[in-house]
Amino acid sequence: MNNPPDISQDPKEYEEYAHGIQKHVRGYLMVGALLLTFTAITVALSYVDFGTRKANISIAMLVATLKAGAVAAVFMHLAAERRLIYRILIFTGFFVLGMFWLILLAWYDYPIYR
């Protein structure tokens, strides 16, 4: 799904441009409906037992990631964003996941004082 193009200063191109945005509006509404549906799915799935606690959490997080991805790609226009923004976000993602993962690696070495 593409970003709506930058608005032209020329009033003559307005009509065409405004019509182009309409198509994106449909897309926004569809994704909105999708998100609401997936919210219902998330809740429903949480009452299904997938065996281990890990599995339950993983499935819920998978659905959440899909929803988050839809918000990011469509509502936040990320699917058609510039390379610079992608680079910033990829580094951020790497560092935040690295932070989780590295702390997790060390976590089981410590005694737990319950």
Place this chain on the structure above:
Amino acid sequence: MEIPYTISTRPDTGLWNAKIGIWLFLASEVMLFGGLFSAYIFLRIDAAPGTWPHGLLNVPVGTMNTAILIMSSVTVVLAWASLKMRRYRAYWWYMLITILCGVIFLTVKLAYEWPQKFEHFGAYIKPEALWKYEKYLGNQRRTEKGLEPRIEITGHLHSQNAKEYEVALDPVNAEPDNPAMDRPHFFPLPVTDKIANIEKEDVLRATMFLPTHNTYFASYFTITGLHGMHVLGGVLVFIYMWLPVSKRLYQRNPEHLANRVEVSGLFWHFVDLVWIFVFPLFYLL
């Protein structure tokens, strides 16, 4: 003195200044909530069996709040699209709905969900006294089934004196051996009128469901509190962009207003994004 590329894009990057600025800010917010989520993960890993509660939050209300926030995400992007199409009236209505959704979200959280928790009471029983309250905990059956032990009695605190608490029990403690109580319910069950008297000397720790009660509530209130502050901030910015002062900016330079709305909209979507993860982690799992 004009700062270049406030509205027009710089040719080589293809971006205008505030677009980069807001994404940088959102990157830092990812790290901020990342820190909070990492606390959630490690506190949950470390929680002793029976200390990390499930099913204490109102799922229907939480689901409704999630839906409201999603709707507001849709309306804010429609507001931006309306501005880009130069339809100010439509923009004004969509922005109003967005603001109202945000206000409803906050009101539900602060005036209903949180106070509900503050009135809910929980007493952790000392390990050596658990046998005395077996009729409220049902641990014999739970150990047979391989489930986590129950070490807490919850409900509404009727009264207390120097020696004991008088508690109207939650269904899970009123019928501990009922298999229906093993899983959380979608519709929260009301507190029963079965009363239990809990000796204070058997109690390890007893408080209302405040941040201090256990690490679950500590994380819940901190994360939803900080998230709520972000919602409030977004709502205030949207109100500013909806007031008549915005009409003047629209008349002077509609693209400038559109950019400002886009930037605030990006922030708002991020706030929605965080909630998409908060909701299952605290309400469902």
Place this chain on the structure above:
Amino acid sequence: MDASTSIETHHEPHGHDAAHEHHELGWWRKYIFSTDHKVIGIQYGLCGLVFLFFGFCLMMMMRWQLAYPGQAMPVIGKWLPYIFGADSMPDGKMTPDFYNSLGAMHGTIMIFAGVVPLAFAAFGNFVVPLQIGAPDMTFPKVNAASFWAFAVGGVIMMISFFVPGGAAKSGWTSYTPLAAFSDTGPGHNPVFNGQTLWLIGFIFLISSSLLGAINFITTIIQLRAKGLTWMRLPFFVWAQFVTAFLLLLAFPPLEAAIVMQLMDRVAHTSFFLPSGLVVNGAPVSISGGGSPLLWQHLFWFLGHPEVYVLILPAFGIVAEILANNSRKPLWGYKSLVFSVLVIGFLSFIVWAHHMWMTGMGSAVSAFFQTTTLLISIPSVIILSAFFISLWGGSIRFTVPMLFATAFLPMFGIGGLTGIPLAFNSADLYLHDTYYIIAHFHYIVAPGTIFGLFAGVYYWFPKATGRKMNDFWGKVHFWPTLICMNVIFLPMFLQGMAGMHRRWYDGGQGWTVSNEHTIWGLTGFQWNQPISWAAWIMGLAQIPFIVNFFWSIWRGQKVNDNPWEATTLEWTAPSPPPHGNFIHTPVAYRGPYEYSLPGSERDYTMQNEPVEPAERTRRKPPAEPVLV
């Protein structure tokens, strides 16, 4: 003044939001709540210097206790209790709690209210837009907000000294459980106590840095002048760019952790408090279940990038001054840029080397030891490039050059002494000893702070139109350099002998400090010459302070480019007007075109067009573009 300072290609509808040169701003908008990057830079600079001085005074007080433990402080000992409260220094003798406060606040104020605002915010704000040919930062109002957040945070930190119980005293690292229970109980206010105010003040300081970082990154990406490609940027701009990213991404997890520690203190949560805690003989009524190590991880996730925040701007300043005063280009520009980017990246994945003593397993330790050793490589590359840059140069020892040259061996010592600490086995012995104090102080004190002094003397003429006095600059430099080494060199040996840091009695009560002699003195006895060197160094700063203020009004007037430098800030008037440049600069060449063959002068400024005659001697350069 030319109104067309923007570089847009088509006409913009004229917005009246930004402050104009058409109407005069009132005194408050011009000097106090200004949105001009130069004013903000100077505000940061002055506040930073004041905090630096205050942090220095805290250290001088500590040094009395270390050299003469238990003895009443002469002269000022009578007056300090009036300032810091009667409990701090009864009869002029320092209490252990007050010593701990001084230690914690010395670290916090020096780092977060002194060096970072100076190195990053003050120099960055003033110089970077000028060096890239921009009229201001991309977000001037956000810039002002970031300064005022810093000011509020700094004030809160200062206020914390005057509340009952005194300032925070759990180290600048604020480890729980101590930090959660310190400053609580009878005699302490639930919110207005030192430790809680420390946390609140920190939130303001962090927010200030985040806003500043956003501004810097966007400005450097978007507002570079025509022709100023990435590889034509002065190294100072690269250093600030990477520093901004470090602040942007590393600070927030600490901000989250600080909010959580605040909750632990104020709402009695147990984010960082394990079960079974007993405080003052009684079990505490908290839920427990938290983890002190979680705090350490989140703290050091910032803590390590923070030390690169402290050094990278100084690298940048030194680079500019070395090139300028050796009259030749920096050696290895590409490797410098590459190294600073690699340092930025790696600095996020080395933090647990501050936690070797916490019992991590061998796999995780091996990972962090490896990344820590790897990160030393680009640092050595940068230092080596600086040294090699001097080779064959026409070196002139101006006052900035004295500081910049001294930076090199001083940072060298600091950096190299860090290598043993990359090994958890060696750190087992050295952790929390004076070796560590010596290591990091060598980097920050005769390292970064020398870089900052160099920058002050170097860019003073651009900000004021006058030079600082050379003679008094040298009087400032030499004693400071000598004293720095007298203070910190013996500390390595004290540390290796086993003396611990944060000992209130300076080690007097510990056998390890009184057993062996190092160069004739015991570890404890070394505290005395070190303290005297510290106090003499304090005196040596007086010429700097007087010189600084006197030269603003009475310094020797100079032209726009007294150092005959090549970078774009020297094409602007001194001091630059609102909007900075009379004609928007265009860059035609690299940043260090000193001693260009065939040129009349020994420097060629970045905005000098390339003559046809020049073209035949080298590859034809690309047309000025926005890339």
